[in-house]
Amino acid sequence: MRLYTNRNIKSIAALFGLAVLFSCKTNPVEMEALSKELDEPTISTTEIEWFYTKNGKASFKLNSPEMFRFDGEEAYLEFPNGIGLESYETEGEKDAYLSADYAIQHLKNKLIKAKGNVLLENVKGEKLETEYLIWDEAKELIYTEEFVKITKNGQVITGEGFESDIYFSEYTLKKSRGIINLDHAE
Secondary structure (H helix, E strand, O other): OOOOOHHHHHHHHHHHHHHHHHHOOOOHHHHHHHHHHOOOOOEEEEEEEEEEEEOOEEEEEEEEEEEEEEOOOOOEEEEOOOEEEEEEOOOOOEEEEEEEOEEEEEOOOOEEEEEEEEEEEEOOOOEEEEEEEEEEOOOOEEEEEEEEEEEEOOEEEEEEEEEEEOOOOOEEEOOOOEEEEOOOOO
8 A cells, every 4th residue: 555645746746737738839820719719899789770871861771689899900790690781772762682690791891791591682572592692892792602592583593603783683693503483383
């Protein structure tokens, strides 16, 4: 039977502590990624309704249950619980609507990335459904390379990839897969 004295226990604890100390490595890239994950928003708010105007007239209306603003090198707004965005013609009439489960708006390059159950609808009643869509405010384009489904005039068109003006009035569907007539579908 071996007895451990306080001296032996202290020696074992010291060796364990040194082993832990020397086994730890600090990777600057991992530390930066971790610090970004731990960033706190500079602003958080709920029940948002914002109007964007051009020349004194409403051009967009944004609704969201919650928004966080993160400042720093690349400031952005995050809408973790979804977004609704309406665009208006110069006469003030609604001409397109976008909704998604999640969105992030990069303030520097004016990109909004929408994810999850993305729906885009225009005044003609045409609907686009996808899981990911980018709205480039500076270029006035909406696009994706993901699977899309467009419903119009009782027909469904699917494809991979899509590009449109911000009003979803003139668009191009890439890699289209076919037309299904809803009036005669079984």
